[in-house]
Amino acid sequence: MKDSVHISELAFTRYNELVKDGETVVMLPVGALEQHGPHMSMNPDVLIPTAISERVAKKAGALVAPAITYGYKSQQQSGGGNHLPGTTSLDGMTVTATIRDVIKEFARHGARKIVLMNGHFENSMFIVEGIDLALRELRWDGIKNIRVSIISYWDFVLEDTIEKIYPDGFTGWDIEHGGVLETSIMLALYPQFVDMSKVVDHDPAEFPPYDSFPVNPELTPPSGTLSSAKKATAEKGNLLIEVCVNGITKALDDMF
Amino acid sequence: MKDSVHISELAFTRYNELVKDGETVVMLPVGALEQHGPHMSMNPDVLIPTAISERVAKKAGALVAPAITYGYKSQQQSGGGNHLPGTTSLDGMTVTATIRDVIKEFARHGARKIVLMNGHFENSMFIVEGIDLALRELRWDGIKNIRVSIISYWDFVLEDTIEKIYPDGFTGWDIEHGGVLETSIMLALYPQFVDMSKVVDHDPAEFPPYDSFPVNPELTPPSGTLSSAKKATAEKGNLLIEVCVNGITKALDDMF
Amino acid sequence: MKDSVHISELAFTRYNELVKDGETVVMLPVGALEQHGPHMSMNPDVLIPTAISERVAKKAGALVAPAITYGYKSQQQSGGGNHLPGTTSLDGMTVTATIRDVIKEFARHGARKIVLMNGHFENSMFIVEGIDLALRELRWDGIKNIRVSIISYWDFVLEDTIEKIYPDGFTGWDIEHGGVLETSIMLALYPQFVDMSKVVDHDPAEFPPYDSFPVNPELTPPSGTLSSAKKATAEKGNLLIEVCVNGITKALDDMF
C-alpha cells in the first residue's frame, strides 16, 4: 500500500501517525452534482477542488479528505438554477450539518489545521455556518487551538491571469458557470468529460439585480451555462490550475 | 387611524382588504443588529431597507411588513466579524426558519407578491433558503401562484451613481461596511445616529483571498469599519436613496 | 449622536462600555404582529413592551434591545386565533431559537442581567424554552453567573389598579385581547393607532374549557377582540403604564 495524500487511501494507522499531533493540514473538498452545460459532465465542482487539493497537498505535505459530493441548491444567477435536471442539491441545513460533523471528527483525530476547499459557489455560506457550529461544539469540548479556513479556489486567480484567460474582458466569477474557467480546467484535467463540439456559444447571461422564486426558467440560457465556453482550452486550464495551486500552497503557510 | 404603508400600523380589517386578493406587493425588510463603527448607531441594516421599502411602497402602492431585526452572523470581510461587541446575530437556521414562517403567513393572508428587502449582506443565502422552504410548503398547500423576490438594495446603485459617490474609485460593496454608502444614507435619513467627528479615516481593509475561523481580530480595523466613511455626506445619501427607490420601484413592475 | 437607552441607537463602542462588565441590565421586548380588532393597529404587542422597557430603562439605567417583531401563533382563547388575517406568526421552534441565539449574543458582549419583556401572551413558554437552551449552552461555555428573567408586563398590574380600570369587574387577562388594557395603553402612547369609533362593543367572548383545532372561527367575535374596548381611555392607559413601569423598575432591583 503506497503512501497517498488521500486520507481514504491510507490505513488508519498511517493516518493516525500523520494527523494525531495536529501539525498536518487536512483539506476537505466540498462540491456538488450540478449541470454544467451540454458539453461537460456534472462533476466539475467535485473534481476540480479535489484535484487542486491533491496538488496543494503534495507540495505542502497536507492530506485530502474524501469530497462532499452533493452541495447546496444551484442559484439561477450563479449556476443556472435548481429547476434544471441533473442538478442534485441538499437543503442548507443538510450541508451545514455535514460540514459541522466532519470537522468535529477530524478534530477528534487530532487535526488542528483544516481547509475546506469549495468548488460550488452556492455552498459558501452554509459551509461557513457549519464551521461556526463545529468550532462552537469543539470549544465546549475544550478544543480551542484549531483553525479552519474556507477557500473558493477561483479567488486565487490573480488579475494578470484573468487578463490572459479573458483577453476580451472578464464579466465576473458568478456567470462563469460552465464557462471558460471550469471548462478549461476540466480540459486540462479530465478531457474525457468535455465535448467542445457541444459548447453552446451564447452571450453572457443577463439577469435583473434581484432574484425571484420560483425562478423564471427563461432567464437561464437553454444550455444551462451562463457564459460561453468556446474559448476554453487545456492550456488555459493548466495555467489556472498552476496559479491556484501555487497561491493556495502559499496561503497555507500564511494561514497556520 | 390614518392609512399607512406599514402593515403594523393598519387595523387587520384594512390590511385584509388590501392583501386578500393577492395584488398588493408585501415588502419585508430583513436587517441585523450590527456594529457600524464608532461614528454610527447599530441599526442601519434595519433602518435603511425599511426606509427604502417605505418610499417604494408609497410610489408603488405596496405594503411594508415589520422588519426582521436580527440577522445572520457578521463575516469579517463584509461586516468586521462576529467577535465584535454589539453585533448580535442568529444561527443560519434561525434566520431561515423566520423567513420561511413569515412568508407562509403572508401567503395565508392572500399575498402572492412578496419582496424581501435585505439590508445585511450576510443574510442573503439564509433568506434564499427560507424562501425555498416556504415555497415548498406552500406548494404542498396547493399555493403555486406566488412569487417571492429578494433584493439587496445596493444592487440597484448604478454604475454612474457609483462614479459620483466614489470619484476616487470604488472598491466593492463588501468592504463598504460602515463606509460611505451606509453612512451617507444614514446622514440623509437619520443624522441623529451619525457622528462624523468619530469617523476613523483608515485605508480600506485588506484581507487574504480566504476566510479563517476563529477570525484573527487583527485583520479587522479597530474601528470596525472596512473603509473610511470620511467622504460620506447627506447629499450622497439622498442620491443613493433616490437611485435605489426608483430602481426598485421599476423592478417591482418587471417582477410581478 | 445622543446617548440612548436603545442599543440600536448606540455606536458599538458606547454599547461596549455600558455592557462589558455585566452590570447593566439588557431588556429585550418580544412581541408579535397580530390583529387587535378593527379599531387598532397590529403592533401593540411590540410597541407596548418596547415603551415600557424604555421607561424602565431610563429609570433603572438599563438598555433596551430591538424588539423581536414576530411571535408565536395566536390562540383563539387569548388572541382570537391564528386563522385571522393580519396575524403573522412563527413556529414555536423559531421563536425559541431566536430567543436562544439573541441571549447568547448579549452574554458574549458581557451582559449578565437580561430581561425578556413579553408583549404577546402566547410567546411565554417558547421564550422560557429559549432561555433554558441559551443558559445550557452558556454553561457549556463556562458562563454561569448570568440571570435571565421573563416578564409579562400585565402581571404587574396590581389588584387596586385592576379595580380602577375595570370598575364593573375583571374577567381575566386572557380575554383582554384588544380590550380595555391594550387599547387604553395604546391611546396613551400612540393615539394615532387607535380609532375608538371602530370599537365593537360586544360581550366578553365565551369559550368552552378546552381548545379545539382547527379552530371553529365562529367562537371568535367577528371583531377579533375578546372583550370590548369601549371603556378604554388614555387616562387608564397612563395609569397602567405607570403601575407597570414602577413595578418592573422595582422588580429589577430585587431580581439582580
Place this chain on the structure above:
Amino acid sequence: MKDSVHISELAFTRYNELVKDGETVVMLPVGALEQHGPHMSMNPDVLIPTAISERVAKKAGALVAPAITYGYKSQQQSGGGNHLPGTTSLDGMTVTATIRDVIKEFARHGARKIVLMNGHFENSMFIVEGIDLALRELRWDGIKNIRVSIISYWDFVLEDTIEKIYPDGFTGWDIEHGGVLETSIMLALYPQFVDMSKVVDHDPAEFPPYDSFPVNPELTPPSGTLSSAKKATAEKGNLLIEVCVNGITKALDDMF
C-alpha cells in the same frame, strides 16, 4: 382477550374495526415524571389523566392510547422547578415532535376525533404546537376532516366544586402542585402512592410576578409542593374525578 378501552390492550384487528371509520374518539393522556412532594409518588401527571380518560372512554365509547410518560420542564411557579431531583423532563421540541408524530399515526389509522388529555401544566403550549404541526402535515396529505382537542382536566372543576374542595378559599391551579387537588385524586385512585403522614403543611408558595433563570431554589418550598396537601381526602378526590369525568364526557359530545 376481553374488550378494553385501552388501545394497547386490544389486538390490532379489533382496534382497526373501532377506529377505521373515524367515528370513535381517541384520547391520549400526556403526563410527566415529576416530583409531587415527599408524600406522593412521581406519577400523578400520568395516572390522573389516564384514569379520567379511562372513565370518560367507558361512558362515551371512546378509546385511550398509551400515555406519554415524560413531559416538558417543570416551572418553578407551577411545579417547583426543573432543578429538583426526580423531575425528568424533555426539551420543548421533543414534546412537540412526539405529539405531532402520534396524532399523525392515529389519523393514518382512520381516527378523526382526537383528544389530548393533559396532566402536566407545563406541557400545554408544546402540545398545542404539536397539534398544529400534525394538522399542517395531515392537510398536506389531504386529511382535513379531523378535529383535535386539548383538555387540561382541572379546567373542568366547576366553581361550586372548588368551593367544596377549598372551603377556606382557592388560590389558583398553578400553585396546586402536589396540593389538595392532586393529592385528593391520588388518594381516591391510588392510595398506595400517598403517605399523608409525610405531607408538609406549609403556607402557599409565594412568587414574584416574573420568572428568573436559573431558578433561585429558595423560592420553592423544601417540600417541593406549592401548597399544603393537608386537607386532601379521598372523598374530595372522588368528587373531583366525578366532576371532571362528567364534564369531559359532555364536552366530547359538544366537541365532535
Place this chain on the structure above:
Amino acid sequence: MKDSVHISELAFTRYNELVKDGETVVMLPVGALEQHGPHMSMNPDVLIPTAISERVAKKAGALVAPAITYGYKSQQQSGGGNHLPGTTSLDGMTVTATIRDVIKEFARHGARKIVLMNGHFENSMFIVEGIDLALRELRWDGIKNIRVSIISYWDFVLEDTIEKIYPDGFTGWDIEHGGVLETSIMLALYPQFVDMSKVVDHDPAEFPPYDSFPVNPELTPPSGTLSSAKKATAEKGNLLIEVCVNGITKALDDMF
C-alpha cells in the same frame, strides 16, 4: 407508601436518596405501540421489557423508570411494516431526542449507571444515537464518569434455551414478531392479553434480501405476525423470562 423498584412510584425524596450518589442502576424500558397479530394486544414491546427490568431491578437493587411508550417505525421484515393499523410510531429524530433528554435528566439526578432496555427491534439505532447525543452534552457539562448500556432482552436467550423453545429449528429473532417468543412471554406474564384461539398458524414470512418502500403489503402475512405463535406456551414464556432476567442481572455486574 411502600418502597418500589419503579421510580414513578417513589416520592422524589426517596428517589433522591437512592440515586444521588450514582451507585444505583437506572433501567429505562423503551417500547412501542405495535400490532402483534390478531391473537395479542399491542403492548408487548412495552410490557415485556418493563417486566424484565422489574425482575432484574429486584434482584440487582436497581430502579426502573417509566417506559417510553411509542417507538420507531415498524419495518416489514421485523414487525410487519408501518402501514398496518394500530402500529403507532415516531420519526427517528423524535425517538433519539426523547432518549437523549431522559438520559441527561437521570444524570442530573446523579445516576451514573443507566441501562436502556429495548423491547422493539426497530428502536435500536435511534436509541444508540440518543445515547451518543446525551453523552456528548453531558461531557460538555463535565460529566464523564457515566456509563449507558443498551440491551435488547432477546439477545440474552442462550443457545440451549433456543433449542428448547424451538425444537423444530430457530429462524432468527427478526421474524419472531408476534411469534413464539413474544407470545409465550405474554402468556406467562399477561395471559389476559393473549387469545391463543386467534393465532394464525402460517409458515414463517419470507422476504427478499432487501427492503422496498412504500412496502408491498402483500409480503406481510395478513395476520401481521411473521411466524406462527401456535407453539407458544406460558411454560416457554417463564423459561424465557428466567433466562433473560438471570442473564441481564449478571450482565449488570459485568457492565458497571
Place this chain on the structure above:
Amino acid sequence: MKDSVHISELAFTRYNELVKDGETVVMLPVGALEQHGPHMSMNPDVLIPTAISERVAKKAGALVAPAITYGYKSQQQSGGGNHLPGTTSLDGMTVTATIRDVIKEFARHGARKIVLMNGHFENSMFIVEGIDLALRELRWDGIKNIRVSIISYWDFVLEDTIEKIYPDGFTGWDIEHGGVLETSIMLALYPQFVDMSKVVDHDPAEFPPYDSFPVNPELTPPSGTLSSAKKATAEKGNLLIEVCVNGITKALDDMF
C-alpha cells in the same frame, strides 16, 4: 464524451434523456470513511458498493449516482467503534437528511426507481428513515408512483458462497469488519489499497450481548478489525463480487 453509467460523468442533457421518463433505475452508493485495519485503506465502504453498483448498472441499464462519502458512527460490535482514529462519521440526522434530500432531487428529475446501495452496516436505519421522509414529502408533492429500495450488498452472498469463502465456518456479517469479505473484495478490485503483510491474524472479536457507551476500547482488537483477514484472496473477492452483482441484477428485475 463517452456514455457512462455514472451520472456524474454525463452531461445533464444526456442524463435527462435517460431519467426523465422514470424507467431507468438510479443506484446511490452510501458509504463511510472508516478504519478497516492496518492492512487496508479506509475507503472500502465507498468503493465496494460503488463498484458493485457500476457492474449491476452495466448489466441492467441502470445509472450510478455519486456515493455518499461519509456515514453513521461506527459501532463497536460491527465496526470497531467510533473512538478510533480515521473513522469519520456523521450524526444520524445528518445521514437521514442527506438521503432524504438526494432522493427527492432524483424524483424531481423523473426517476421513479431508486436503489440505495449501502456499504456501511451502521447506515441502514438512518437510510431507512431518510427514505421514509423523502417518500412522505414526495407524496405531498403528488408523487406516489415511486419505489425506493435499500440493499446491503452482503445480504446477497448466498449460503453456498459463504461455505466456499469460510470453509472453517462463518461467524456472521457483523464481525466481518475488515475481515475476509471486505479484504477479498478489495484485493480483487483495488489491490493497491491492501497490504496482506500487515494483516493482524487474531481470533474473532468477542462481545457481550449488549453495547455500552462510552465504549470500552479494550473490547476492540488493537488492529481495529473484528476478525482476521488472513484468508482473504482476490479469488474469493471475485467470487463475492460475482454473486452480489448477479443477485442484485436479478433483484432489480423483481423489485420494479
